[in-house]
Amino acid sequence: MFVGALALVVLTLGSTGMAQSISGDYIETRSAEVWTGACVANGEVNLAGDQAILAWHVNKGEWKGVSLEGLNVVGVVKANATLGDQYNNPYPARSVIIVDERACPEQQKALLEFAQSMAGQLLNNVVRVDRAPIRMEMTGHDGHYSKTLVQAGTLAGIKTRALGGNDHLCGNEDVFYQPLVAMTHSMPAVAELDQYQGTDLGVSWTTHGKRSAFVGSFSR
Secondary structure, three states, X not given: OOOHHHHHHHHHOOOOOOOEEEEEEEEEEEOOOOEXXXXXXXXXXXXXXXXXXXXXXXXXXEEOOEEOOOOEEEEEEEOOOOOOOOOOOOOOOEEEEEEEOOOOHHHHHHHHHHHHHHHHHHHOEXXXXXXXXXXXXXXXXXXXXXXXXXXXXXXXXXXXEEOOHHHOOOOOOEEOOOOOOOOOEEEEEEEEEEEEOOOOOOOOEEEOOEEEEEEEEEEO
């Protein structure tokens, strides 16, 4: 893990850089349900939904001339309000970014800038940067993901499964919130595990079984 000079670089990186063809997989969890009925969603506003984990795996491509193929980056967010609630401002949000330990220093900086460009204000206020082994797996085909997995060292973890008939609680469920970043394909999913075990955001969490995830792909 490191904080040092690279953390200073993060704070000065802009979010206006343009990628030169980059695509891959994306997984997101929130502390509020994203596929749900309005009654449940309204009951969580201002009580949940201010935490999120965002994870990218680059299948192919580069960022500003730096190849990121096969690498991963994870952002963990603590916002000031429920993310996606149009009546409350969640910013400034604080964040921790975890970069793939396999990346060389040039790739580490490119991963940081790529994640910030994709997430905008969510990752503008970075309080810590870590390097860790990141494992990210997608199980499925034709855009339907039956299971996904993210493990970022001992700091963050996600496990999702596809929605099923038993996940209908009120019968009026729909996508109540949209993904936090631009995706080329997305589907809501159940977060069987949504976990952050760091100390730098003033909160850690472990939750199970919420309909609070999006899985899919991105391309720029």
